[in-house]
Amino acid sequence: MQVVSDTPSAPISHVNVWPVGDELLVTWRGGGPAINVFVSDDPLDAGTDVRAPDGPNQVTVPRGERSYIHLFDPEHGFTVAAERVLAMDGVRNFRDIGGYPTVDGGESRWGRVFRSGRLDETSDADRTLIERLGITKVFDLRTQEEVDRQPDRLPDSVEHIHLPMSSSVAVQKGLLERITEGDVTSYTKADMAEGYLRMLGRFPEYLNQMVGAVADGETILFHCTAGKDRTGITAMTLLGLAGVADGYVLDDYEISAQHQPEGAIDFFTAALAEAGIDPDPFDLHAMLGSPRPVMRMTLEGLRDRWGSHEGYAEFLGLDRDRQAAARTHLRFAQP
Numbered sequence: 056m057q058v059v060s061d062t063p064s065a066p067i068s069h070v071n072v073w074p075v076g077d078e079l080l081v082t083w084r085g086g087g088p089a090i091n092v093f094v095s096d097d098p099l100d101a102g103t104d105v106r107a108p109d110g111p112n113q114v115t116v117p118r119g120e121r122s123y124i125h126l127f128d129p130e131h132g133f134t135v136a137a138e139r140v141l142a143m144d145g146v147r148n149f150r151d152i153g154g155y156p157t158v159d160g161g162e163s164r165w166g167r168v169f170r171s172g173r174l175d176e177t178s179d180a181d182r183t184l185i186e187r188l189g190i191t192k193v194f195d196l197r198t199q200e201e202v203d204r205q206p207d208r209l210p211d212s213v214e215h216i217h218l219p220m221s222s223s224v225a226v227q228k229g230l231l232e233r234i235t236e237g238d239v240t241s242y243t244k245a246d247m248a249e250g251y252l253r254m255l256g257r258f259p260e261y262l263n264q265m266v267g268a269v270a271d272g273e274t275i276l277f278h279c280t281a282g283k284d285r286t287g288i289t290a291m292t293l294l295g296l297a298g299v300a301d302g303y304v305l306d307d308y309e310i311s312a313q314h315q316p317e318g319a320i321d322f323f324t325a326a327l328a329e330a331g332i333d334p335d336p337f338d339l340h341a342m343l344g345s346p347r348p349v350m351r352m353t354l355e356g357l358r359d360r361w362g363s364h365e366g367y368a369e370f371l372g373l374d375r376d377r378q379a380a381a382r383t384h385l386r387f388a389q390p
Contacts, residue, residue, distance in 0.1 A: 064088075067126050070136040070154070074118060081136060082113045086128045092116065093125040098135055098153065098166035099390065101125035121188060123165060132389045137165050139310070141184070145176035148282035148314035152290055152307060157298040157386065164297075164387045167274055170290050172282030172314070173197070175205035185276070186210045192268050194277040196220040196261075196285040205280075218261040220254055220285045230342060231326055241336035248352035251288045255357065255367070262292055263371040269293065270373075270380035283311035283345045291350065295364035296378065297385035301354055305347045312344040319343045 065085035073080040081092070092114045095102030102125075108114045116124060121141070126134045140150045149172070153165030169190060177185070185193075192214045195207055198221055207215055233239045255262070268275050279285035287308050294304050320339045327334045341349055361367040368378050 064128070064130055066131045066160075067128055067134040068156070070124075070126065070134060072124065072136050072138050074138060074142075075115070077118050078115050079118045079122060079124070079138070080113065080115050081124050081126075083126065083134070083136075084112060086112070086126065087130050089129055091127045093127060094119075095123055095125065096121055098123045098137070098164065098387075101127070101133065101390070120184065134162075135165055135387060140314070141169075143171075143181045143184070144178035145181055146174055147172040147316075148286075148311055150310065152294060153387070155294060155297075155299045155303040155307065158300050159298060161298070162387050163294060163299055163385055167384055168269060168290075168293055169274075169276040170282060170286050171276060171278040172286075173201075173205055173280045174207040174209065174278060177208045182208065182210045186212055189274045190276045191273045192216055192275045194218055194261075194265050194268075194275060194289075196277060196279040196289065201280055216264070218258070218264065220258045220261055220279075231323060234327065234332065234337065235330045239337075242342055243338050244341045244346060244349045245352060247338075247341050247349045248356060251284070251349070251353045252356045252360070254285065254288055255292075255353075256360070259371045262289065263373060265289060266293065266296065266368070266371065266373060266381050267377065269384050270377055272384055281311070281315060283308075283315070287311060287345060287350065288353065291353065292364075292367070293381075293385060295354075295357075296368055296381055298364075298382070301351070304354065305350050308345050308350040309347050310345070312346070315343060 064087035067083050067086040069084040071082050090108055092106050092108060093101035094104045094116045096119060122137065124136045136154055137151060143149045150170055151165055152168050152170060153163050155163045190213055193207065193209055195202060195215060195217045198219050202217060209215055265275065265277060277286060277289050290307055291304055294307060320343055323339050323343065324334050340346060357367055361370050365378065
């Protein structure tokens with residue numbers, strides 16, 4: 056005999072999706088005793104493929120090319136989840152910024168905004184997946200020199216938009232070259248955050264254009280070279296406008312460190328030593344990674360300068376209606 060409690064259940068939260076071979080293991084907290092699990096290839100339509108959990112707060116489902124798991128709790132409605140990082144043949148750090156909790160109890164929307172590293176080595180399968188994700192515009196944030204050296208390889212159906220975004224010290228020279236030539240004599244996490252804030256202040260028209268595309272209902276992908284700095288502040292801008300809590304904005308930024316080339320710090324340390332330069336004044340973990348304190352200082356600086364994410368959006372030239380339209384597409388709404 057099943058005992059049904061009169062005590063309201065907690066909403067589903069802390070959903071994790073883990074690839075295990077050709078399956079996905081999905082775990083979560085909260086929810087009532089009568090959860091149904093739907094699996095579809097659409098983040099908004101649960102479809103008709105339904106099953107019960109395998110056990111308490113978990114289920115294993117087939118892993119499709121892009122699978123969205125819709126957990127339905129009769130008391131609280133749907134919660135949608137998916138793999139955050141998409142496996143690609145020739146692209147690092149390709150991921151979806153959906154599924155992050157917002158400060159008012161909602162979450163960012165899956166399948167609307169994607170971010171990545173450079174796209175010059177995409178395979179046929181990668182380009183097919185980009186099409187199937189419904190991506191209509193790709194915003195390339197690299198300098199002209201970077202684009203000329205490693206041009207994007209995209210499906211013909213996708214519009215490529217070049218928005219060269221960079222801090223002044225990074226326009227033409229590579230990181231190692233700037234150090235060895237004496238342009239940069241030390242570098243800290245605070246320096247990195249200040250560089251991010253300079254970009255936020257220097258390129259309002261570019262960020263306006265990307266937010267505007269979301270407001271128009273486009274499914275977008277934006278990228279730079281590593282997919283962590285220029286891409287990171289763009290993701291922060293969009294997540295902040297969606298109302299995602301700071302801790303999850305930091306989580307999203309920090310993921311990039313897991314998808315950088317192996318051995319980069321050792322390579323830079325050895326290269327500096329060979330050039331006779333003491334590596335100690337340079338925080339290479341900040342320069343080549345994505346440490347949480349950098350984005351935390353960036354968020355603090357944004358609020359100091361513009362008051363809030365909404366204040367920054369106004370600086371970008373987005374009026375309240377335009378902000379509301381973007382927010383509608385950035386946030387999940389119950390069907």
